[in-house]
Amino acid sequence: GIVQGVSEITIEDTKVKGKNLDVLAEFKKSKPRNAANFVVIGHVDAGKSTLMGRLLYDLKVVDPKTLDRYRKESERLGKGSFALAWVLDQGTEERNRGITIDIAMNKFETEKTSFTILDAPGHRDFIPNMIAGASQADFAVLVIDAGTGNFESGLKGQTKEHALLVRSMGVQRVVIAINKLDTVQWSQDRFDEISQQIAAFLTSAGFLAKNLAFVPCVGLTGDNIVRKADDPKASWYTGPPLVSILESSEPVTRALEKPLRLTVDDVFRGGVQNPLSVSGRLEAGSIQIGDTILVMPAKEAGAIKGIEVDSEPSEWAVAGQNIILHLAGIDAKYLKSGDVICAPLAPIQCVTSFKAKVLAFEHITPMHCEIHKGRLHAPGRITQLIAQLDKASGAMIKGKKPRLIKPGSVARVLVEVDNPIPLEQGGRIILRAGGVTIGAGLVER
Numbered sequence: 001g002i003v004q005g006v007s008e009i010t011i012e013d014t015k016v017k018g019k020n021l022d023v024l025a026e027f028k029k030s031k032p033r034n035a036a037n038f039v040v041i042g043h044v045d046a047g048k049s050t051l052m053g054r055l056l057y058d059l060k061v062v063d064p065k066t067l068d069r070y071r072k073e074s075e076r077l078g079k080g081s082f083a084l085a086w087v088l089d090q091g092t093e094e095r096n097r098g099i100t101i102d103i104a105m106n107k108f109e110t111e112k113t114s115f116t117i118l119d120a121p122g123h124r125d126f127i128p129n130m131i132a133g134a135s136q137a138d139f140a141v142l143v144i145d146a147g148t149g150n151f152e153s154g155l156k157g158q159t160k161e162h163a164l165l166v167r168s169m170g171v172q173r174v175v176i177a178i179n180k181l182d183t184v185q186w187s188q189d190r191f192d193e194i195s196q197q198i199a200a201f202l203t204s205a206g207f208l209a210k211n212l213a214f215v216p217c218v219g220l221t222g223d224n225i226v227r228k229a230d231d232p233k234a235s236w237y238t239g240p241p242l243v244s245i246l247e248s249s250e251p252v253t254r255a256l257e258k259p260l261r262l263t264v265d266d267v268f269r270g271g272v273q274n275p276l277s278v279s280g281r282l283e284a285g286s287i288q289i290g291d292t293i294l295v296m297p298a299k300e301a302g303a304i305k306g307i308e309v310d311s312e313p314s315e316w317a318v319a320g321q322n323i324i325l326h327l328a329g330i331d332a333k334y335l336k337s338g339d340v341i342c343a344p345l346a347p348i349q350c351v352t353s354f355k356a357k358v359l360a361f362e363h364i365t366p367m368h369c370e371i372h373k374g375r376l377h378a379p380g381r382i383t384q385l386i387a388q389l390d391k392a393s394g395a396m397i398k399g400k401k402p403r404l405i406k407p408g409s410v411a412r413v414l415v416e417v418d419n420p421i422p423l424e425q426g427g428r429i430i431l432r433a434g435g436v437t438i439g440a441g442l443v444e445r
């Protein structure tokens with residue numbers, strides 16, 4: 001199912017002059033900020049929104065005036081403690097109640113890293129958002145309510161479901177914020193007990209122990225979020241606060257030496273200086289002004305005439321960064337969200353069928369479905385259920401070919417698409433049918 005023909009392309013003279021930099025050397029010299037994307041997961045009411053609101057507030061992304069406005073508004077509605085959570089809530093429900101949220105709240109920077117929170121946990125339709133977020137996440141932050149009884153009910157609830165979901169999407173690293181330690185008087189025993197149970201569960205789900213980090217904290221007051229806890233009862237914890245742990249979670253591998261890959265998030269047309277630009281995350285490789293690129297699946301070549309990294313002009317960019325590319329020599333009609341920009345000599349292949357390992361959320365049979373990968377949506381169908389797999393190890397469960405995959409099970413399936421789509425091994429995909437997510441997982445080949 002592979003489409004050939006890339007060699008037919010002739011690259012026009014685009015008159016873009018580059019400097020022919022050694023980008024990897026520039027990168028090593030400059031020590032740029034890392035970029036890291038993460039999702040926030042955990043049981044409802046674990047304190048996810050409050051904790052993220054506190055993080056943004058203490059990093060001064062939200063100014064005190066804005067928070068004050070939220071606080072007044074939430075007190076007026078008799079929900080004083082919700083002010084911090086509202087920092088993240090950008091849902092219409094909140095807007096309808098007369099609260100205006102006028103800052104982009106999902107990005108923040110520390111000295112070392114520029115972070116993107118891939119979903120706002122306050123949203124009502126959280127699961128679909130989270131799945132989409134997980135498909136782009138470098139790591140997950142799992143928030144646990146340490147309160148007596150709450151941890152236990154969370155573990156039966158969404159905590160496990162979310163953890164398995166991000167695992168099935170290929171997320172490898174989890175930072176576990178054991179939250180609301182104030183409600184258990186900063187009990188070290190409680191922290192240890194919860195940490196052990198979570199570690200046992202996550203390792204059984206296939207996470208490596210070395211990719212787990214635990215921090216005791218209080219999102220409501222900010223203890224061990226950006227600053228160390230000042231409660232004397234917390235003095236037993238000598239590790240770093242949450243933000244430092246997030247900073248050390250840089251992308252597991254920076255795929256600098258691999259061929260260029262950028263999945264297009266958005267296409268911008270009609271700018272005066274830059275008539276055609278695209279935004280997205282540089283997943284692999286490096287680029288500089290003057291480079292020739294290839295857009296797939298259109299197989300059209302163009303040239304890079306400008307680059308922005310974190311909204312600043314730059315001569316070059318490397319894997320892991322969120323960027324905007326200004327393009328020349330290519331017609332806008334060849335570009336859309338979900339396309340892949342790649343190196344002309346090592347383009348991504350377009351496929352019409354592929355195998356995938358998916359976690360089922362609904363019953364899966366051979367059926368029509370939509371394949372989502374980031375902004376890419378393509379109609380297709382599941383044509384074969386190849387095997388049922390062990391949830392944790394991914395090993396094949398012996399026996400007859402399954403005729404039905406039950407929700408919560410993991411299976412290898414064969415998927416076909418109507419039109420070729422750019423896809424390669426390890427790509428994170430979501431399968432949807434009738435408006436619901438039926439499964440999510442990784443492309444095998």
Ligand code: GDP
Pocket residue numbers: 042043044045046047048049050051081082085121122179180181182183217218219220221
């Ligand atoms: P989410 O559903 O996980 O986003 O949870 P929220 O952030 O909405 O918080 C749920 C409830 O827990 C709210 O009433 C918060 O005020 C409260 N809460 C959040 N963090 C803490 C904390 O660290 N300590 C205490 N005592 N309460 C908290």
